[in-house]
Amino acid sequence: MFRSLCLVPNQSCWVVYIDAVVLGSSGNLFDSISMAMRCALYDTKIPKVTVLQGDTPGDFELELSEDPEETISIPLLHVPICVSLSMIGEHFIIDPSLEEESCIGTRLSFAVNQAGNICAIQKGFGSVTPKQLKGMLKTAQILGRIIIEKLDSALELESEYQEKVGFFS
Amino acid sequence: MDLLSPEGLRIDGRRPTELRNIQTNMGLLQSADGSAYYEQGNTKVLAAVYGPREGAMRSKMHHDKAIINCEYSMATFSTGERKVRSKGDRRSVEISLIIRQVFESTVLVNLFPRSQIDIYVQILQADGGTRCAAINAASLALIDAGIPMKDFAVACAAGCVDGTPIVDLNYREDSSYQSPDMPIAILPKSNKITMLQMDQKLHLDTFEKVLQCAVDGCHQIYDIMVTKVKERTEELVTSRGVLQV
Numbered sequence: 001m002f003r004s005l006c007l008v009p010n011q012s013c014w015v016v017y018i019d020a021v022v023l024g025s026s027g028n029l030f031d032s033i034s035m036a037m038r039c040a041l042y043d044t045k046i047p048k049v050t051v052l053q054g055d056t057p058g059d060f061e062l063e064l065s066e067d068p069e070e071t072i073s074i075p076l077l078h079v080p081i082c083v084s085l086s087m088i089g090e091h092f093i094i095d096p097s098l099e100e101e102s103c104i105g106t107r108l109s110f111a112v113n114q115a116g117n118i119c120a121i122q123k124g125f126g127s128v129t130p131k132q133l134k135g136m137l138k139t140a141q142i143l144g145r146i147i148i149e150k151l152d153s154a155l156e157l158e159s160e161y162q163e164k165v166g167f168f169s
Numbered sequence: 170m171d172l173l174s175p176e177g178l179r180i181d182g183r184r185p186t187e188l189r190n191i192q193t194n195m196g197l198l199q200s201a202d203g204s205a206y207y208e209q210g211n212t213k214v215l216a217a218v219y220g221p222r223e224g225a226m227r228s229k230m231h232h233d234k235a236i237i238n239c240e241y242s243m244a245t246f247s248t249g250e251r252k253v254r255s256k257g258d259r260r261s262v263e264i265s266l267i268i269r270q271v272f273e274s275t276v277l278v279n280l281f282p283r284s285q286i287d288i289y290v291q292i293l294q295a296d297g298g299t300r301c302a303a304i305n306a307a308s309l310a311l312i313d314a315g316i317p318m319k320d321f322a323v324a325c326a327a328g329c330v331d332g333t334p335i336v337d338l339n340y341r342e343d344s345s346y347q348s349p350d351m352p353i354a355i356l357p358k359s360n361k362i363t364m365l366q367m368d369q370k371l372h373l374d375t376f377e378k379v380l381q382c383a384v385d386g387c388h389q390i391y392d393i394m395v396t397k398v399k400e401r402t403e404e405l406v407t408s409r410g411v412l413q414v
Contacts, residue, residue, distance in 0.1 A: 019245040021291065023215060024198045 004075055007049055008060045014046060016074070027098040030109050034082035035151060041079060042155050045071035080111040080119040081148060083140045087128065092136060094143065108136055112144025172347045173330040179342070181210075185335045186382065188325075188389055193306075193397045195313045201289075203314025207306035210339060211296035216306035218314040220286035235281035239269040241303055243292040264300050271304055271324075271354050271363045277317045286316060297340035298326050301352050304364070305390060312398055321394055322363055324354035325386035327379050329371070334382035343368075353383045357391040360384065 005014040018040065020033050048065040065071075085092045086104040096104065106126030111119040118137065128136070173179060183189070189210030198204035201217035208214070224230040241264040245253050254261065268288065276286065288310070290303040301324035308322045327336050328348035335348065343350040349371040354364035371379065406412045 017245075017251050019251070021244045021293070023291070024200055026199065 004072070005046075007062060008051055011060060012062065016041075016044070025098070027096050027101045028084060030082045030084050031095065034080070034111070035147070038076065038079055038081055038148075038151060039155060041074050042076060042152075042159075044074050046074070047071055076114075076152070078113050078115070080113040080117075081144060081151070082109050082111050083144050083147065084109040085136045085140060087126065087132070092132075092139075108133075110137065110140035110144070112140055112148075114145065114148050116141045116145055170341075171330075172342055172345055173333060173335070177333075179335060181339060183337075185333050186385065188337045188386060189339070191390065191393050193309060193394065195309055195397065195401050201310075201314075203310045203312070203316070205306050205309035205313055207302055207309060209298060209302050209305075209337070211294055212298055212302045212339075213292075213294040214299065214302040214306040215291045215293060216303065216310040217289045217291075218286065218307070218310040218316065219289075220314070221281040221284040221316065222286075224283060224285045230283045230285070233282050234278040235276070235284045235286050237269050237272050237276065237278070237286050237288065239265045239272070239288045239290070239307075241265040241268060241290045241292070241300075243295060243299070247292045247295045264303065267300060267364055267366070268304055268307055271322050272307065272311070272318075274363055275308075275318050275320065275322045275356065276311065277319065280317060286311075295340065297338050297343045298352070300324070301326050301354070304354050305394065309394060309398070313401075320356040320358050321391060322354050323357055323387045323391045323394065324352060324364065325383050325390055326350060326352040327383035327386060329375055329379050329382075332375060334375075334379045336382050336386040349379075351379055351383060353380070353387065355384060355387045357388060 005016065007013055018037050020036060022029065022033070048070045050063045050065070052061040052063055053059070054061050083094065085094055085108050086096050086101070087106045088100070088104055093100065106128055107124035108128065109122045109124070111121070113119055118141065170180065173185070177184065179185065192208040194206040196204060197206055198217055201219055203218040205216050206214070207216070221235050224236065229236060241261050242256070243254055243261065245251050268290065272288065288307050290307055292299050292303070304322055304324035311318060312321075325336065326338050326343065327334055328338050328342060328350050329335060330348050335342065338348065338350055342348055346369070349367060349369035351367045351371070352364065353362055355362050403412070
């Protein structure tokens with residue numbers, strides 16, 4: 001994804017700001033926010049830029065396309081989503097509700113991409129044994145791929161549906 | 170760019186006394202006691218109400234009435250340019266105070282001594298008239314929470330271009346030097362003004378006209394809000410089987 005944001009190597013590139021506002025929470029915020037970010041990135045359109053050679057050899061000029069239809073989108077192939085596994089006793093669950101969250105012993109969040117690579121891990125409070133960790137990693141990889149597939153197909157369906165009727169209406 | 174064309178149309182094609190398109194929705198958030206989403210043109214606001222509930226700070230409580238806390242915040246992505254705002258940002262504090270004052274005089278606070286009512290307003294998209302939209306959204310959220318009030322608090326802004334009053338200013342109009350910006354809030358049944366502010370210069374002779382324009386705008390918005398509340402009540406009451414339609 002990062003290479004597609006580069007305009008002139010070592011000189012200029014696009015900066016992407018991602019801001020999330022939580023309107024209501026009923027558990028599993030990490031995963032929901034990461035999925036929302038993936039959807040927002042899917043929807044992002046970046047204007048096409050032509051790089052022109054300036055007067056001096058190291059000088060570059062950037063020309064932004066005037067046409068609002070001429071855009072490039074961010075490739076999502078390597079963009080991960082977060083899959084959080086929470087332990088209750090000896091078992092772990094995914095997508096806990098608010099009540100379930102108050103019962104968990106440990107939470108581990110894995111950032112998984114479409115290829116099944118683990119991009120990041122973050123551990124919350126509590127402890128896990130190495131054997132449990134291995135099991136959780138495998139599950140996160142499998143789940144990550146499934147969730148991304150379903151999310152992407154839902155996004156494609158959504159983009160075909162033209163009529164947008166206001167935010168919450 | 171002239172705010173009013175020679176044909177009498179504004180930059181977005183509206184007539185001087187025409188409001189933007191309004192959409193509302195109530196009861197969206199499960200966690201809040203009352204919530205409402207309010208959209209006026211491109212301005213989108215979400216309000217959530219909690220209360221009346223036990224006061225968090227004993228020292229701030231009143232022995233004979235409820236206190237009202239209000240928090241107004243704008244999302245970083247709400248404006249054209251991304252802007253990170255801190256919580257104590259002056260404009261947010263001012264607008265929070267204004268909203269609080271409007272509802273302190275509208276909500277029947279004497280019914281809930283030693284408690285507090287919290288109003289949270291989040292601006293999701295700002296295109297002018299955010300404080301008015303915030304008040305309207307908060308009114309609907311308070312109604313959704315079932316908190317008794319004297320009347321709806323309805324807000325609308327007006328300005329004037331070359332002596333012609335215009336209602337419901339969008340961002341380009343209210344930030345323009347060509348028109349003053351006067352947001353007001355009223356209690357529609359009694360026509361009492363609960364909020365009145367004004368930016369820039371306005372001649373005293375035109376003041377009455379502009380004020381009347383804003384009041385008329387408020388009444389139009391009031392009609393829309395009342396219809397929405399009645400619809401919602403009918404929905405709720407039918408779904409509980411109280412009323413057979």
